[in-house]
Amino acid sequence: MTEMTLLTDQQENWVQSTLDSMSIEECAGQLLCPMMPHFSTEDWLRLLDEIPLGTLFIRRMPLDEMRSMLTTLQDHVRVPLLVAGDLEHGAIAIADKSTSFPWPMAMAAANDENLMRSCGQATAIEGRHAGLNWTFSPVIDLNLNFNNPITNIRSMGDDPDRITRLALALIEGLQQNGMLATAKHFPGDGVDDRDHHLVTSLNTLPMDQWWELYGKVWRAVIEAGVGCVMPGHIGLPDYQGYRDHPDDAPPATLDPKLLQELLREELGFDGLIVSDASPMNGLATRLPPERRVVESIKSGIDIYLFPNTVEDYRHIVEAAHSGDLPEARLRDAARRVLEAKAWLKLDEAFFGPEPTIEQTEAFQVASTQMAEQSITVIKQGDDFPVTLPAGARVLTVTIGQVNPAFGIVDLEEFDAALTQRGFTVTHMLNPTNDDLRSAAKEHDAVFVNVYTLPYGTPGTIRTVVGHFNNWGWRSIFAEHEHVYFTAFGSPYLLYETPHAPNLLATFGGAPEQQQAAVRVWLGEVQPQGSLPVRLPMTRVQRFELG
Numbered sequence: 001m002t003e004m005t006l007l008t009d010q011q012e013n014w015v016q017s018t019l020d021s022m023s024i025e026e027c028a029g030q031l032l033c034p035m036m037p038h039f040s041t042e043d044w045l046r047l048l049d050e051i052p053l054g055t056l057f058i059r060r061m062p063l064d065e066m067r068s069m070l071t072t073l074q075d076h077v078r079v080p081l082l083v084a085g086d087l088e089h090g091a092i093a094i095a096d097k098s099t100s101f102p103w104p105m106a107m108a109a110a111n112d113e114n115l116m117r118s119c120g121q122a123t124a125i126e127g128r129h130a131g132l133n134w135t136f137s138p139v140i141d142l143n144l145n146f147n148n149p150i151t152n153i154r155s156m157g158d159d160p161d162r163i164t165r166l167a168l169a170l171i172e173g174l175q176q177n178g179m180l181a182t183a184k185h186f187p188g189d190g191v192d193d194r195d196h197h198l199v200t201s202l203n204t205l206p207m208d209q210w211w212e213l214y215g216k217v218w219r220a221v222i223e224a225g226v227g228c229v230m231p232g233h234i235g236l237p238d239y240q241g242y243r244d245h246p247d248d249a250p251p252a253t254l255d256p257k258l259l260q261e262l263l264r265e266e267l268g269f270d271g272l273i274v275s276d277a278s279p280m281n282g283l284a285t286r287l288p289p290e291r292r293v294v295e296s297i298k299s300g301i302d303i304y305l306f307p308n309t310v311e312d313y314r315h316i317v318e319a320a321h322s323g324d325l326p327e328a329r330l331r332d333a334a335r336r337v338l339e340a341k342a343w344l345k346l347d348e349a350f351f352g353p354e355p356t357i358e359q360t361e362a363f364q365v366a367s368t369q370m371a372e373q374s375i376t377v378i379k380q381g382d383d384f385p386v387t388l389p390a391g392a393r394v395l396t397v398t399i400g401q402v403n404p405a406f407g408i409v410d411l412e413e414f415d416a417a418l419t420q421r422g423f424t425v426t427h428m429l430n431p432t433n434d435d436l437r438s439a440a441k442e443h444d445a446v447f448v449n450v451y452t453l454p455y456g457t458p459g460t461i462r463t464v465v466g467h468f469n470n471w472g473w474r475s476i477f478a479e480h481e482h483v484y485f486t487a488f489g490s491p492y493l494l495y496e497t498p499h500a501p502n503l504l505a506t507f508g509g510a511p512e513q514q515q516a517a518v519r520v521w522l523g524e525v526q527p528q529g530s531l532p533v534r535l536p537m538t539r540v541q542r543f544e545l546g
Contacts, residue, residue, distance in 0.1 A: 413511040
């Protein structure tokens with residue numbers, strides 16, 4: 001593993017000389033990472049003239065446009081920029097023309113450390129060529145609560161040993177190829193069933209069990225040299241002293257006990273700490289706007305994510321000049337930002353080389369192989385694999401909240417793969433009960449593709465669609481002999497449809513996953529996935545009243 005803390009003497013000298021030359025105002029700018037999704041290059045330049053920003057979060061755009069914009073911005077600043085993206089399943093999340101990898105839970109189902117290294121390598125090489133140098137990945141949360149609306153397929157499952165193995169391989173692939181990795185969300189999401197976009201959520205494990213599960217993973221990635229940690233707006237009440245009234249526990253993003261005692265001292269992390277997005281209610285409900293950024297930095301946050309940029313910059317500067325925010329703490333945070341930039345060698349070269357044709361082909365092979373290896377049979381029906389007559393009429397039904405803003409689009413590649421095999425395909429998106437029943441009668445087979453993802457519906461990971469008269473897909477198998485269910489997202493579908501005759505899980509809807517699902521259904525490849533989570537069991541239980 002390439003440790004971020006191992007700087008050369010020349011890099012240390014650059015950090016120190018740069019820090020010594022910076023005013024309070026310049027240090028304050030290093031601590032903010034805004035996201036301005038509608039900003040043009042000219043908009044960014046105007047903001048940089050007003051505030052000496054040190055980092056920014058980039059929106060997805062065509063590769064040539066991104067490189068042009070970032071070249072202009074880098075040429076405009078005195079200290080090179082950290083440029084971040086949520087690259088949880090490859091640089092494709094931000095950088096056009098990059099390789100699309102499956103979601104993290106699919107990576108875990110494939111359970112292949114070599115493929116994880118390849119994913120990290122591809123993300124780093126393609127990302128650096130685009131101008132990205134910092135990824136908010138990997139997610140190392142444990143999905144212990146199947147109703148958690150945030151982790152789910154963004155997590156690598158609920159087994160700390162598997163998560164540790166795969167996360168270390170991914171971090172190695174990222175950081176050995178010049179991409180700063182970020183482990184998230186400290187102290188660990190996946191226990192609560194609440195959404196920290198909406199409320200401060202909690203990791204309610206007692207500390208002995210936290211150390212066995214979450215602590216095991218966190219210690220491993222820190223010892224391996226991960227460069228950055230992202231705390232979530234998540235409390236750990238047993239550690240914080242709120243065992244008897246856990247909802248009063250502050251989020252990690254506001255708690256020096258979690259950031260400085262547990263993370264820095266007990267776990268020994270000495271890298272960069274970036275907050276989760278500051279507009280989220282897990283933080284925003286706890287303090288008035290003018291106090292959030294200052295208290296976060298005082299608590300141990302080095303970079304404040306998605307600020308109200310102009311106002312929060314002013315709050316930091318005023319607090320530093322008044323002594324409310326000690327200048328030593330301000331400069332300590334700025335130093336860590338500069339150390340990350342030195343480790344990335346941004347003072348030497350900002351863009352990475354263009355991937356070779358051979359690299360691009362190898363990355364795509366790794367993605368396709370990972371997608372195929374991840375397909376998991378959760379419930380095998382009597383007619384698996386599926387045998388369809390030549391030219392069969394096939395109905396595909398997507399059930400889910402399509403949300404293009406989050407990259408959640410309809411499952412067109414599934415249909416295309418069937419069409420390529422000579423079948424006549426009809427597609428429906430969230431049909432009414434009557435429309436579905438009528439259409440099913442006209443087709444030889446029905447594929448029900450349930451697309452339930454984090455961010456589909458805020459606050460829940462349950463399968464919710466836009467109108468009430470849309471539950472017939474759950475029982476269509478009782479009216480048609482050849483119905484096949486695929487979970488293109490949350491793998492817990494049988495909890496909601498326990499009598500479905502069959503179920504494949506892909507753990508995501510990337511194009512490669514859609515194509516792989518068709519190959520598995522039709523028997524062209526054998527399912528190889530290993531389920532990375534335990535499925536919920538319904539039990540007779542007693543409720544305590546009073």
